[in-house]
Amino acid sequence: MDASALDEASLAGSAVDIGETMQAIAEHKGCGTSGGSGKASCGSQAGRGELPTEIWEKVKNHPCYSEEAHHHYARMHVAVAPACNIQCNYCNRKYDCANESRPGVVSEKLTPEQAAKKVLAVASTIPQMTVLGIAGPGDPLANPKKTFKTFELVAKAAPDIKLCLSTNGLMLPDHVDTIARFKIDHVTITINMVDPEIGSKIYPWIFYNHKRYTGLEAAKILTDRQMQGLEMLTERGILSKINSVMIPGINDKHLVEVNKAVKSRGAFLHNIMPLISAPEHGTAFGLNGQRGPTAQELKALQDVCEGETNMMRHCRQCRADAVGLLGEDRSAEFTTEKIMAMDVNYDLEMRKAYQAKVEEERVAKVAAEQEELAELASAMSGVKLLVAVATKGAGLINEHFGHAKEFQVYELSTTGAKFVGHRRVDHYCRGGYGQEESLATIIRAINDCHAVFVAKIGGCPKNNLLKAGIEPVDQYAYEFIEKSAITWFKSYLEKVQRGEIQYVERAEAAIRQGALISAA
Amino acid sequence: MPFKIIASQCTSCSACEQECPNVAISEKGGTFFIDPKKCTECIGHFDEPQCVAVCPVDNTCVVDASLPRYQAPA
Numbered sequence: 001m002d003a004s005a006l007d008e009a010s011l012a013g014s015a016v017d018i019g020e021t022m023q024a025i026a027e028h029k030g031c032g033t034s035g036g037s038g039k040a041s042c043g044s045q046a047g048r049g050e051l052p053t054e055i056w057e058k059v060k061n062h063p064c065y066s067e068e069a070h071h072h073y074a075r076m077h078v079a080v081a082p083a084c085n086i087q088c089n090y091c092n093r094k095y096d097c098a099n100e101s102r103p104g105v106v107s108e109k110l111t112p113e114q115a116a117k118k119v120l121a122v123a124s125t126i127p128q129m130t131v132l133g134i135a136g137p138g139d140p141l142a143n144p145k146k147t148f149k150t151f152e153l154v155a156k157a158a159p160d161i162k163l164c165l166s167t168n169g170l171m172l173p174d175h176v177d178t179i180a181r182f183k184i185d186h187v188t189i190t191i192n193m194v195d196p197e198i199g200s201k202i203y204p205w206i207f208y209n210h211k212r213y214t215g216l217e218a219a220k221i222l223t224d225r226q227m228q229g230l231e232m233l234t235e236r237g238i239l240s241k242i243n244s245v246m247i248p249g250i251n252d253k254h255l256v257e258v259n260k261a262v263k264s265r266g267a268f269l270h271n272i273m274p275l276i277s278a279p280e281h282g283t284a285f286g287l288n289g290q291r292g293p294t295a296q297e298l299k300a301l302q303d304v305c306e307g308e309t310n311m312m313r314h315c316r317q318c319r320a321d322a323v324g325l326l327g328e329d330r331s332a333e334f335t336t337e338k339i340m341a342m343d344v345n346y347d348l349e350m351r352k353a354y355q356a357k358v359e360e361e362r363v364a365k366v367a368a369e370q371e372e373l374a375e376l377a378s379a380m381s382g383v384k385l386l387v388a389v390a391t392k393g394a395g396l397i398n399e400h401f402g403h404a405k406e407f408q409v410y411e412l413s414t415t416g417a418k419f420v421g422h423r424r425v426d427h428y429c430r431g432g433y434g435q436e437e438s439l440a441t442i443i444r445a446i447n448d449c450h451a452v453f454v455a456k457i458g459g460c461p462k463n464n465l466l467k468a469g470i471e472p473v474d475q476y477a478y479e480f481i482e483k484s485a486i487t488w489f490k491s492y493l494e495k496v497q498r499g500e501i502q503y504v505e506r507a508e509a510a511i512r513q514g515a516l517i518s519a520a
Numbered sequence: 521m522p523f524k525i526i527a528s529q530c531t532s533c534s535a536c537e538q539e540c541p542n543v544a545i546s547e548k549g550g551t552f553f554i555d556p557k558k559c560t561e562c563i564g565h566f567d568e569p570q571c572v573a574v575c576p577v578d579n580t581c582v583v584d585a586s587l588p589r590y591q592a593p594a
Contacts, residue, residue, distance in 0.1 A: 083535035087576060094531045094577070109532070138533055145538075210539070210566045212573040 055268075058185055058239055061130040061355070062162055063326050065186060065241060065269060067314050067419050068366075070326045071395040072358045075131040076122050078115035079106040079321040080146045084138035086168050086206040086222065089284035090245055090275055106137045106321040112146055114336055116153035120346050121339045122323055123158055126330070127354035129323075131162045135188075136320035141171040144178075151182045158346060162186065166243070170206060170222055172229025180236045187233055188241040188271075189226055193251050194261045196220040201250050204284070227265060234266030241269040241312065246293050246301060247285070248275070259305040270305060271312035274298050274511045295448060295509040299420060313421045316406075325393045327406050327422065365395045369482035373416050376486055381493050383503055384413040388423065388446040388470075389481050390454040397476050397484055401457035407446055410481065412489040417482040424512050441512065443468045448509040450492075453484060469506070522559030523569055524584035527551045529577050536571035536581060545571065554581075561590045 051059070063070035110118065122129050132154055134140040140147040151163050164186035165179070172189065179187060193199040199219025206218040213221060233240045242262045244255050251258075259270055275292040277285040293301075302311050316326045324330040388407035390399035404425065411420045423445040425438075439461055446452060451471040455478060462472045476484035495501045522544075525536070530551035537545045537552060542565075544558030554571065562569045571581040 082533045083538065083574075084533065084576060085535070085574065138535065142535065143538075207535075207539075207574045210570060210573075211568065 055239070058162075062164070062186060063131065064133075064164075064188075064312070064315070065239065067312070068362065070314050071391075071393055072128060072362060073131070074126050074129040074323070074325045075133060076119065076129055076323040077133050077135050077318065077320050078110055078118060078150060079108065079137055080110050080112055080115045080150050081134055081136055081140040081143035081320075082109050082138045083142045084136075084168075085142040085170055085208065086139070086218075087204050088168075089202055089204065089290075090247070090277060090286075092281055092283040092286075094282065106319060108321070108336060109137075110321075110336065112149035112153055114339070115150045116157060117344070118334055118336070118339050119154050119161065120157055120344045121342045122334055123161060123351065124344050124346055125333075126324065127351045128325075128358055129161075130355070131164060131186075133164045133166060135166040139168050139170070140165045141167045141175050144171070144175060148178060148182060151184065155182065158348075160348060160351065164188070166190070167229075168222070169226035169229045170208060171225075173225060173232055176229060176232040176236065176238075179233075180238060184238070186239050186241065188243055189230060190243045190245070191223075191226050191230075191258055191262060192245050192247070193219070193254060194223055194227070194258050195254060196223060198251050198254050199223060202245075202247065227261070230262060230265045230267060239268040240266070241271055242267045243271045243273060243315075245275050246272050246298060248291055248293050248297065250290075252293065252297070252301060255301060256304060259309060263309040267309065269310045269312050271315050272298065272302055272305065273315055273317055276317065292511060295421070295423065295445075295511050298511070302420075313419060314408075316422065316424075327391075327393065327408075361394060365480045365482070368480045369417070369486065372483045372486040372490075376414055376416070376490055381414055381496075383493060383496065384411060385450045385489075385492075385503075386411055386420070386448055386506070387473075387485055387488070388449040388452040389485070390452070391481060395481055396478055397453045397481055398455050398478050401452070401454040401461055401472070404454075407442075407449075407452065408481070409446070409449065410485050412485055414493075417485040417489070423509065439464055443470065444510045445512055446470065446509060448506045450506060451488065453481070453488070469504070522556040522561060522584055522587055522590055523554050523571055523581050524556070525552050525554055525571070526580050526582065527553075529580040531577060533576060535574045535576065539570035539574050541565040541570065556584060556587055559590065560592070563590060563592050 059065040059069065061069050061073045063073045063075050119132050134147050134150060147165065154161060155163065163182065163184045165184060166188035169189040169191065192202050196216045196219035199222060200215050203219055203222060205212050205214045206222055208221055230240055244258055246252055246255060255272055262270060275285065275290065277283060277290050277292050279286045302313060305311055314326060318326065319329065319331065321331050322329050323334055387410050389397055389410060390401055390404040391397060391408055392399045406422050406424045408419065409421045409423060410417045425442045425445050443465065447468070449470055451473050452465060453473045453476060455474065457472050457474055465472045473488060476488070496503050532551050534547070534552065537547070541562060542558045542560055544555045545552055569581065575581045
């Protein structure tokens with residue numbers, strides 16, 4: 001039985017003919033050519049007018065599928081799917097720390113009924129929460145009953161909320177039709193390889209058809225099922241995002257191949273994430289000293305793949321019970337105990353009114369950027385540089401340097417300001433103790449940036465940043481990020497032209513790994 | 521010898537619960553527990569014990585040597 005199942009799985013990957021449907025979706029990627037920045041991407045920059053209407057409608061308020069949306073809209077994950085059917089060397093689900101933000105980690109499991117109540121509670125408190133995802137802490141499709149029961153309950157109680165799920169893909173082909181029936185129009189598959197040799201270094205085993213497979217055989221089944229599942233999603237017009245974990249020395253170069261393989265099968269968006277492998281997480285990679293990539297290595301790979309497909313650069317690798325905007329986590333406000341005590345009144349009209357205001361804000365932001373861009377177009381320069389931004393969301397420079405938990409990174413050139421990533425840091429303001437060390441960590445995290453835009457900054461960190469060659473910029477407090485960055489860049493270029501300052505290249509930056517230290 | 525779960529190592533992921541052909545596994549005090557009266561070591565169902573094959577922590581679903589071996593009905 002096992003042998004025949006394997007044959008079937010191996011064949012299935014190539015058996016599906018997806019020709020025309022896929023071509024149609026692939027053509028939708030015309031978003032790469034329009035807009036000021038030359039090679040924008042749906043995931044990172046494409047906006048209204050650059051995507052076909054039906055696709056824009058699907059992604060416009062999904063923070064993970066639209067970079068622009070992630071400044072304004074929030075998502076939540078419900079941890080109803082604890083079981084998993086594969087073992088990954090970068091995952092260890094036993095570890096749980098309230099300050100830890102990475103996939104596979106949750107503080108409590110929920111039943112589908114508890115999850116539905118939580119969704120309503122969050123939707124009523126955070127009207128810009130538009131997306132419910134099921135991402136674990138195991139694999140949603142290894143827990144199909146709990147996963148689909150949750151979707152059913154939520155679709156009934158809160159029909160305006162978008163549903164999505166994130167899977168390793170092993171069981172995806174079996175559930176694609178159910179996914180389509182539940183109108184789940186966003187599915188993420190984690191694909192780290194298309195070569196079983198490489199897969200065997202990432203996955204020690206899989207559990208499939210009542211049997212544990214190891215080595216090449218396991219990786220072969222997994223990759224075949226993933227490709228088949230992706231093709232089936234594409235056939236049905238379900239948008240797919242591919243998550244890949246970049247593991248230096250194992251799949252870093254290979255991810256270019258993965259990118260081509262998923263693009264040719266109609267993937268909408270590719271999200272290459274850095275390996276998280278701190279030894280204290282107890283993962284196989286963490287324990288054997290496998291390092292993660294530097295910020296430069298990650299960006300270089302994303303840049304190479306961007307020529308091929310839309311890249312997501314705003315992923316925060318969030319927990320399976322995360323709540324809020326992508327850069328924040330409000331899950332602690334919505335523990336089961338607190339939800340059960342809440343008097344929830346689901347007010348669809350209030351949510352619609354709030355979201356209409358958000359849309360006005362977005363339009364204003366884009367208009368402001370366009371205005372600045374028009375002037376920049378006349379400037380001639382090959383200079384490209386990065387700047388970091390302290391923001392709480394809404395596309396504004398609205399965070400104090402000392403309160404920032406992360407900095408968003410924009411690449412500035414004469415074609416405009418392009419979001420290219422974010423850097424997690426610990427709070428700098430922690431009541432005095434350990435501030436020097438914390439400031440050094442922040443500088444390491446944004447060491448590749450020429451400037452940092454903040455709403456406010458103290459005198460001491462200001463001097464230290466200047467010493468490190470990073471210009472602290474606080475004159476655009478509470479203004480739009482892109483517009484301000486372009487204005488600053490124009491004056492930077494003018495100063496370079498006048499010979500007042502010299503353009504120097506910045507050094508490497510580190511990606512932080514460990515648990516966040518709670519603010520005192 | 522039916523199988524047992526070493527509670528201190530169990531991550532409570534519930535993967536074994538849904539794979540058990542005998543419905544012998546349930547949650548008890550935050551972790552999972554195999555009812556030795558219902559466990560058949562998957563004999564007659566599958567080539568390998570399903571709880572062992574799916575468990576994410578090695579050596580957590582193990583043979584309970586203190587109990588007599590499961591006898592398949594004649």
